[in-house]
Amino acid sequence: xxxxxxxxxxxxxxxxxxxxxxxxxxxxxxxxxxxxxxxxxxxxxxxxxxxxxxxxxxxxxxxxxxxxxxxxxxxxxxxxxxxxxxxxxxxxxxxxxxxxxxxxxxxxxxxxxxxxxxxxxxxxxxxxxxxxxxxxxxxxxxxxxxxxxxxxxxxxxxxxxxxxxxxxxxxxxxxxxxxxxxxxxxxxxxxxxxxxxxxxxxxxxxxxxxxxxxxxxxxxxxxxxxxxxxxxxxxxxxxxxxxxxxxxxxxxxxxxxxxxxx
Amino acid sequence: xxxxxxxxxxxxxxxxxxxxxxxxxxxxxxxxxxxxxxxxxxxxxxxxxxxxxxxxxxxxxxxxxxxxxxxxxxxxxxxxxxxxxxxxxxxxxxxxxxxxxxxxxxxxxxxxxxxxxxxxxxxxxxxxxxxxxxxxxxxxxxxxxxxxxxxxxxxxxxxxxxxxxxxxxxxxxxxxxxxxxxxxxxxxxxxxxxxxxxxxxxxxxxxxxxxxxxxxxxxxxxxxxxxxxxxxxxxxxxxxxxxxxxxxxx
Numbered sequence: 254x255x256x257x258x259x260x261x262x263x264x265x266x267x268x269x270x271x272x273x274x275x276x277x278x279x280x281x282x283x284x285x286x287x288x289x290x291x292x293x294x295x296x297x298x299x300x301x302x303x304x305x306x307x308x309x310x311x312x313x314x315x316x317x318x319x320x321x322x323x324x325x326x327x328x329x330x331x332x333x334x335x336x337x338x339x340x341x342x343x344x345x346x347x348x349x350x351x352x353x354x355x356x357x358x359x360x361x362x363x364x365x366x367x368x369x370x371x372x373x374x375x376x377x378x379x380x381x382x383x384x385x386x387x388x389x390x391x392x393x394x395x396x397x398x399x400x401x402x403x404x405x406x407x408x409x410x411x412x413x414x415x416x417x418x419x420x421x422x423x424x425x426x427x428x429x430x431x432x433x434x435x436x437x438x439x440x441x442x443x444x445x446x447x448x449x450x451x452x453x454x455x456x457x458x459x460x461x462x463x464x465x466x467x468x469x470x471x472x473x474x475x476x477x478x479x480x481x482x483x484x485x486x487x488x489x490x491x492x493x494x495x496x497x498x499x500x501x502x503x504x505x506x507x508x509x510x511x512x513x514x515x
Numbered sequence: 516x517x518x519x520x521x522x523x524x525x526x527x528x529x530x531x532x533x534x535x536x537x538x539x540x541x542x543x544x545x546x547x548x549x550x551x552x553x554x555x556x557x558x559x560x561x562x563x564x565x566x567x568x569x570x571x572x573x574x575x576x577x578x579x580x581x582x583x584x585x586x587x588x589x590x591x592x593x594x595x596x597x598x599x600x601x602x603x604x605x606x607x608x609x610x611x612x613x614x615x616x617x618x619x620x621x622x623x624x625x626x627x628x629x630x631x632x633x634x635x636x637x638x639x640x641x642x643x644x645x646x647x648x649x650x651x652x653x654x655x656x657x658x659x660x661x662x663x664x665x666x667x668x669x670x671x672x673x674x675x676x677x678x679x680x681x682x683x684x685x686x687x688x689x690x691x692x693x694x695x696x697x698x699x700x701x702x703x704x705x706x707x708x709x710x711x712x713x714x715x716x717x718x719x720x721x722x723x724x725x726x727x728x729x730x731x732x733x734x735x736x737x738x739x740x741x742x743x744x745x746x747x748x749x750x751x752x753x754x755x756x757x758x759x760x761x762x763x764x765x
């Protein structure tokens with residue numbers, strides 16, 4: 254080595270772009286598991302439910318398959334956004350390599366933004382994959398792409414935040430699986446992905462209004478068909494409030510170092 | 516000039532367990548400092564507080580004058596930590612691991628320095644190998660490299676040679692000595708006391724969360740030389756350590 258190891262001070266920027274890139278590369282490197290597999294799962298849902306419920310109409314004019322496609326796309330976006338943050342955090346905690354991020358001069362905001370944007374990116378990539386494959390069954394109309402983008406982003410960011418919270422809270426994979434299987438999965442499946450809530454009995458319709466995932470799916474679907482179970486503005490207001498709430502909780506946990514810094 | 520490390524009245528408890536009890540310590544720039552103690556004495560807790568991984572219940576710590584809590588960005592940029600556990604991210608290669616670590620500190624276009632560190636630690640041939648495929652010794656070298664990517668003036672090594680073979684241990688000590696000669700402040704915890712004796716200018720011994728000895732290596736040996744000597748009349752650090760830990764605190 255020609256020079257000593259101490260050099261003049263370096264110019265430092267933010268660690269956020271690198272953490273974001275690392276989180277994206279993490280799922281990209283195992284793309285079969287993180288992208289291809291969920292796309293296949295969604296296609297299987299479409300094949301089975303589309304076939305069984307063929308001939309039914311929703312909102313009086315849509316074929317069931319056309320109605321189902323946006324729901325499946327959004328469900329894939331949500332589930333994969335959750336999976337990205339939750340699996341990354343729990344794996345890093347269990348293997349111990351989270352220490353490399355914790356040792357770096359990253360603020361809780363930078364940490365949060367990097368993990369959530371990576372989750373949004375994975376959710377959107379999988380959602381796009383589902384959309385492109387299922388389009389083979391009949392491309393749904395796109396009435397208002399802005400609503401689609403807004404609800405996709407907010408939904409993925411919410412589930413990314415929930416994944417972050419679950420990953421931080423869980424001490425072992427079993428606990429994370431419980432969070433995913435007993436909270437996220439039922440809330441997603443009962444959110445109106447497979448049906449319009451108007452087809453439900455009044456009591457279950459009322460219950461559905463307490464499920465925030467319903468508003469994400471309904472608002473997202475509005476972007477395709479220009480018709481939804483409730484006003485997209487109401488859905489946007491509720492989804493935005495939910496996003497703020499989970500973001501505040503996640504940021505607070507990161508700021509306090511809950512189960513990360515002792 | 517600020518001390519490299521300043522620790523003032525640090526206490527930390529985990530429930531009923533008092534891990535650190537009113538510890539104060541100052542380490543000057545350029546020192547090679549040994550932090551010794553039996554398992555559970557509080558060494559790793561103290562290091563974790565300096566690294567910002569653990570928040571003390573009481574007291575303050577600073578790296579090169581930057582408070583580890585209030586000015587955490589500055590403090591962490593001044594500090595490189597080699598953790599005790601052999602931890603790694605199984606998704607990435609050695610080069611990717613070092614690039615990411617550099618990027619976390621906000622340093623981009625750092626490849627020339629990364630290549631230099633890898634060359635120095637004999638990692639160049641493994642640069643594009645996945646971390647999973649490396650031997651334990653190679654993983655340990657990567658941990659050292661990760662601690663150096665942002666060129667910190669203060670380096671803490673938490674039992675860096677635990678479980679590594681003699682050859683690697685020797686080469687790591689040579690490398691760490693070189694870092695110290697180049698001006699880095701080194702803080703070392705180890706259970707290899709003969710190496711601490713050979714390398715460290717000053718030593719603190721921790722027992723049950725308290726500093727029970729703090730002096731230059733030379734003075735510690737001289738002070739306890741009269742207590743216990745080997746057959747040739749020369750005291751070694753192991754004897755001093757055993758004596759202090761058995762109750763003969765300074």
